[in-house]
Amino acid sequence: MSITVLGVDPRSRSKQKLQAPAPLPHVSRRALARVRDRIAPPTACHCCRGPVKLTNNRDIYAGQSFGEWPYVYRCTQCQAYVGLHPDTDLPLGIMASKETIKARKDAKFLFQRLTKERFANNRTAAYAWLAKALGIAPSICHFGMFGHDQADRAADVCRAQLGSRA
Structure with a gap:
């Protein structure tokens, strides 16, 4: 998609x-x-x-x-x-099933750990790194935009970066 x-x-x-x-x-x-x-x-x-x-x-x-x-x-x-984004009719991302929502949550948990440990809580830098690691544009590098497979890939690259700490 x-x-x-x-x-x-x-x-x-x-x-x-x-x-x-x-x-x-x-x-x-x-x-x-x-x-x-x-x-x-x-x-x-x-x-x-x-x-x-x-x-x-x-x-x-x-x-x-x-x-x-x-x-x-x-x-x-x-x-x-x-x-939806607050006070708008604009979606926060793409629609997701329960399974995709779980995959996003699992990946975001690892991403937040990585953001804290490697990027000193600098989310902008962490998202820029993740976009590059996934080979996608920074404008669509957001967990709400990820399908199930992409959320799993994000979890994998974050896990690899965390190494034995994951």
Whole structure:
């Protein structure tokens, strides 16, 4: 799957009133401007190509809503989902199944250890290293953008860098 980075959303500079898609209460120009490496909202699921619905995350968490901006794009077919940048309708990454989410969490745990131990908590330098190690553009080097295989690869390169400490 190819990810196209679109840059800052042009709506952030628009003079027209912003229309928030249901069920979002609003969309903020300032919040849209903060997302420099935006990707388009999904129109079909990244996992199964099924239809996607913008909804509250309480649909995922048994009726309980979590977070200050509790909205997600969710596949009506396979139930994969992705959260949104706060106060926007922009996805944080690509949709993911439960298995992909677990692979991302496992890889990010190793990455955070590596960031602390090798990069003195400099996340920018750590992400630049990871992008180079994975052979991808820095603009898409984010765990929310990783599919299952790429998350596993990220875990492997972090584990190798940590050596016996992993």
